[in-house]
Amino acid sequence: xxxxxxxxxxxxxxxxxxxxxxxxxxxxxxxxxxxxxxxxxxxxxxxxxxxxxxxxxxxxxxxxxxxxxxxxxxxxxxxxxxxxxxxxxxxxxxxxxxxxxxxxxxxxxxxxxxxxxxxxxxxxxxxxxxxxxxxxxxxxxxxxxxxxxxxxxxxxxxxxxxxxxxxxxxxxxxxxxxxxxxxxxxxxxxxxxxxxxxxxxxxxxxxxxxxxxxxxxxxxxxxxxxxxxxxxxxxxxxxxxxxxxxxxxxxxxxxxxxxxxxxxxxxxxxxxxxxxxxxxxxxxxxxxxxxxxxxxxxxxxxxxxxxxx
Numbered sequence: 001x002x003x004x005x006x007x008x009x010x011x012x013x014x015x016x017x018x019x020x021x022x023x024x025x026x027x028x029x030x031x032x033x034x035x036x037x038x039x040x041x042x043x044x045x046x047x048x049x050x051x052x053x054x055x056x057x058x059x060x061x062x063x064x065x066x067x068x069x070x071x072x073x074x075x076x077x078x079x080x081x082x083x084x085x086x087x088x089x090x091x092x093x094x095x096x097x098x099x100x101x102x103x104x105x106x107x108x109x110x111x112x113x114x115x116x117x118x119x120x121x122x123x124x125x126x127x128x129x130x131x132x133x134x135x136x137x138x139x140x141x142x143x144x145x146x147x148x149x150x151x152x153x154x155x156x157x158x159x160x161x162x163x164x165x166x167x168x169x170x171x172x173x174x175x176x177x178x179x180x181x182x183x184x185x186x187x188x189x190x191x192x193x194x195x196x197x198x199x200x201x202x203x204x205x206x207x208x209x210x211x212x213x214x215x216x217x218x219x220x221x222x223x224x225x226x227x228x229x230x231x232x233x234x235x236x237x238x239x240x241x242x243x244x245x246x247x248x249x250x251x252x253x254x255x256x257x258x259x260x261x262x263x264x265x266x267x268x269x270x271x272x273x274x275x276x277x278x279x280x281x282x283x284x285x286x287x288x289x290x291x292x293x294x295x296x297x298x299x300x301x302x303x304x305x306x307x308x309x
Contacts, residue, residue, distance in 0.1 A: 104135035
């Protein structure tokens, strides 16, 4: 009995040390805390290295059609699980042009919450005194990479409150496509319009797995953008509205083709053209991020190739 208790105690101690490890890559989405659901979101990656209490790292975030990267420094208190960053800059949440957008000086405060299922950093960017009247708080919930790649819903619960929130209040669009060859409702009409538009290739990605999981987010203000998705010129998702929560989709890579094409077709442009979506691709334990832009003349497209062994 004593040996068993010691083993359990050691296992619990090792788990606690691992779960509270702040080092690594964290992913999530930032959203401005405002009275209205306006402004753009921040698709965020935070890569951290720890040396005692001192933290250094890289803050990367997609905003509209651009990627921003800042070096961050701060401290982590193991006892309170509090992570604090010194002031850095992020672009103003209502900027329409990333080249001329105004920067906000912000500080960051996060707390680490962990369990056997996941590790989560919950916190926000808070404007410093010089910007507190113009820049709102940006709330974030970041999940650690070694957990995210194993989860089915990944970032789909990014705005979920603590576990006391009723589960029925959390809504996510989930589309499972087991056979893309089956026609979807309205596919003929959509396909006729799809082939009239030019394909604009945003990126080429080499994947390892046959099944890929996709998540589409509106990368700007939620302004009623709607999309359809085509895989190898076949409709796999018909007219769906982009929101802060992800549209989730599973697709099967076709090995009989030299490469596969994944295209985003703009059903509408919303209030702020063009239609811009942040796409996250989960390839087993690997994760890719792509920004796709479509309008009534072009389809944002990526080329997928299969890694050969």
